[in-house]
Amino acid sequence: MNVVVVGLGIIGGSMAKAIKKYTDSRVYGINRSPLPLQKAMECGAIDEIGSDDTLRTADLIIMGTYPDAAVDFVRNNANKINQNCIVIDTSGIKSKICPQMTEIANQYGFTFVGFHPMAGKEKNGFDVSEADLFLGANAIIIPCDAPHSAVDKVANLAKKLGFGTVVFATPEEHDRMIAFTSQLPHVIACAYVFSPNCVKHKGFSGGSYRDVSRVANINAELWSELFIENKQPLLSEIDTLIANLNEIREGIEKGDRENLSAILHKGKVIKEALGE
């Protein structure tokens, strides 16, 4: 298989490395700046630097750029993509991206499948990418208009790269769930470290601080795009969270232990029902 990875950040870089490690595909890399390409060549994450020609002969194009940039790239290069090629994105938002991608794909005759690997780190860039980033992670596939055979191919590739569970969703389902599972924790982490006491935490903190604050070291440019393009589901989750915080807050202020204990106990019930 000829695979072109566009955007060699942590996700694109890890996809390239995983494909080299777990399949026998030829991998080409395309990136705005030259340094990640050079590093990817040096460590064998890609076989060659991609070009218009490699786009023409690609069986699979993986978009590892920011969401809007992914749409722009595919639109600007659509006339070079052959009709047997599958294009997948790896964006964290889908309602805005997938319909545009599907429209371009339908117009030019290739296939688009939405894809979201639920893996990452609190650092970004090619340097922290790794072949085994996806081992056991969830993969969300947004089939959109793609034929079954193409969706199957993407699901099979995900399994080969080590993903654990593969789930299928509409763009809207995806965005609603991701607002809760991924975007809200990033909002929380930032809001949490804004506390004036954060800078004094050393010596006084343990695992709880570490876990809640982990993703506060945020790529602000990327996440501001993701948040704004998923505005309604995310605002709804933030409002729900604030309402829930206020419920607990009132329980503390009232000072009735039994009442507060009953509120908090819901957390245990929810986690245990999930087997966590």
Next chain:
Amino acid sequence: MNVVVVGLGIIGGSMAKAIKKYTDSRVYGINRSPLPLQKAMECGAIDEIGSDDTLRTADLIIMGTYPDAAVDFVRNNANKINQNCIVIDTSGIKSKICPQMTEIANQYGFTFVGFHPMAGKEKNGFDVSEADLFLGANAIIIPCDAPHSAVDKVANLAKKLGFGTVVFATPEEHDRMIAFTSQLPHVIACAYVFSPNCVKHKGFSGGSYRDVSRVANINAELWSELFIENKQPLLSEIDTLIANLNEIREGIEKGDRENLSAILHKGKVIKEALGE
């Protein structure tokens, strides 16, 4: 050294095991219910079940019960504690506990030092206790009125048990910092999993969900006591968090990427200044 551990939950049990592993003390266990005592005997976490006599000959008494129960136990048994004995608690709150403990200690002639091991798990009880729970963890010592020599002994013990950093604080400093580093993350975890989307997260989540929700499987009885007895610092942290969430919320609602990016970027600045 003769050590009595009162309350063999995760913290008391781990202290007993760590003392057996890293010092050559004799350890006695006291517990309301008999099963943890039996288990502690079987696995060698304690040498004997404690009694009034072992309290009388103790060099160190470690309170591993809930905070109020710790004060009650020490008050009810103060007349059995010898004048060379150091009593430490392991409670998550200090402003309410330490002055009472110090008063009892002064009255009966023994020494009290406040102690807070910053370690734990999302599960409770003797079964999840372990000798190496404290390796690298922070230990907070609240010297109160204790003489230097006693405070040094507690600090040296902490180092022997594998704690990383040992810091000293007043009860008020401790409670203010713990409201941020430990209590607020527990409030957040519960408020987070109360979202109706939580039960549907499987297949759609990754490390961010796992980390933020980890401590939602909460011991509601214990934490409702800790929260209410640290009401003002905790309410203040919750209010700060809600204000910060609203700042980010407004940035998202406005939809100005540059503005939102500038807000979020503060998270990166704070974390990087902390070397995280």
